[in-house]
Amino acid sequence: MSTCPGCALLCDDIEVVVESGRIKETRNACRRGAARIKGCINRLAPTIDQKPSDIESAIKKAAGILKDSKSPMLFGFSNSTCEAQVKGIQLAKKLGAMIDDTSSFCQGLLIEKILQKKFRTCTLEDVRNKADVLVYWGSDAQDSQPRHLSRFSYFPRGESRQRGYEEDRIAIAIDVRESNTAKICKGHFYRIQPKGDREFILALIDALSGKVPAYEPKKILELAAILKKAEFGVIFVGIGLTYSIKEDFDILVSLADKLPNFQIMPMVGHYNMRGFNENLFKETGFVNRVRFHDTAVHDDKYSIIEALREKSIDALLVAGSDPLSSLTRSLIRHLASIPVICIDPCVTMTSKIAAVTIPCAVSGVESGGTAVRMDGKKIGLSKIIESDYLTDEELLVRLMGAL
Amino acid sequence: MVTVLEIYQLLPKTNCKICGESTCMAFSVSLLGRKRKISECTPILEVNFKKQKEKLEALLLPSAGAEETGMIVHPELCTGCGNCVVACPVDVANDPKGAAIGCAPTNDKVIFRVVDGKVVASNIKECRRFGKNRVLCYACIDPCPTGAIEFV
Amino acid sequence: MGIDVGKFLKNPEYEIKITTFRDIFQVEAQERDRFGKDYEKLSACIVMSKNDMEKMGLKPGDRVKVANNNGSIVVEVRESKRDEPGGVAFMVNSPWSNVLVSDDTGGKGLPDFKNITAKISLVKEEITSLESLMEYFRKLKQV
Ligand code: SF4
Ligand code: SF4
């Protein structure tokens, strides 16, 4: 059995058929996972200034860039093992650099609150065994964490949910779009307008407090009645909800306070984003957006977005992420003007403009390690096949040595 | 998907009972359910029904690839989410420690498995839509987000 | 270029709200080859309700320019498979949708990826390729 590094569900029941050192077939992994395990067709090669080089020279050049930089940032890490993340944090410390990860423009806000114990939360095994009311809010698990409903939440039989989904569980979707997940929650789909989550939460809080909600009273009261009856409810918070209430995130805390039988779980995409948040939190008390001086300082201006907007960094090391693809175009202008060091298994948009590229092994496929599942459980990764590529952890160690 | 009515429209509609069914409508149902063959309706084999017969064959053709139960899996639509694996009552009964509780199947008796990110169906004779005590089960169709499983 | 371009077009322009979503088939294509045709095809599109398409005179497969102050792209129109009330169009989260996202974060480090307003109009131009998006960045690098 192997673990799939395709998403933060980290399914550890995957069988992989390997033939003469190559992956021939995957079993039990979903389409997303199978694609990750089978890998990309364009592997990255070491380059300096977009010209072919070798690993040693590339590392040396990267060390030079970081040494010359007055204000470097390390970014990425949500597709890295915990071991590599810890090395990344050490490197940032050594350099007095900023460090941030994709959670900064994804689920960071929510995970921070969970690590600060502002929400009740539970494990996915608890969900399987106990949950009777499941709320997918701003989350299309079917497309992002495809096995979420089948492995843990809705379909499986669990200890106190022996009759499975037909009788023992209710799945609800609250979303702007009738997603694939919403389709499965037939009859319990609540469509909202973009940015309509706040209004919906306020109405729901009213309904739960015995008041008549100002907005769609009939639907909201009906939903409140279902939620109130729950023995063990879970709200799966997707980025749709996080983005929508980012200005006033505490509103979700207020809702959770009104629902004592409910747990809050972050829906995480990248397989080890939560791992990065936990590792940095352990080291600094913050989940992202940190700058190391004598101590670790947390500030929104140390987020990759603000750092690029304010042009406050003069070099960027990217590990296992593709900011050129995932950031808004207006922000990339500054990114294009500073030296970028790109560590990745595959050619990415970012690697195509990077000053230095250093290829690494695909973690969870060509190298093992540990990662943190979306619910906080540590899961071992598998080395499924051998490869000559160094891991990102080894590369970061070498880079530190070269400084 | 083909409907009973579409098939009925193409039959001779004389309720001659030669096929063994009491009405042409009943024969349409059996045709759709793959329980009978077009050739059992001997009147339609005559020349003046040639066009209708060809249409009928074309209509029923796509399901030629279907299993005896009428199940067709569209791997290109499948996301490999495994909902059908866990929801199918046969899988639940045959693999209580695996598929039934959301884990990977632990034996070969299940109907659905996911290979290379797409569903593969086997043991289809076990399907509840088949055999003596057949029931109209929807437990693999309803949980599928993309319509990758259908019965014809 | 931005929205001024609309003045010179014969085809009418409509204002739309866009929200982004994730599509497993696009993610799969990205895992395999983010510079491949599949990824481009599954990314460079906008999904709209039947209502909205009729209102704006669009057919599935039409090419549209989607533009706002942040940038402009040409993508293909697809009709939503679901019964949508309309008023909101959908784009898969991708480098294409990111062209349209504002960097106005109020200093909080989190752009409104899922809340885009733009103008849409029928055009004959080619669909914006990933290569042309790359070219844009390469040019930035030279200056
Ligand atoms: S759900 Fe996620 S972890 Fe599980 S097989 Fe699919 S991609 Fe891999
Ligand atoms: S119809 Fe029912 S028994 Fe047959 S394969 Fe589907 S879920 Fe299983």
Ligand code: SF4
């Ligand atoms: S057939 Fe449907 S339910 Fe079954 S794995 Fe494929 S997408 Fe999921």
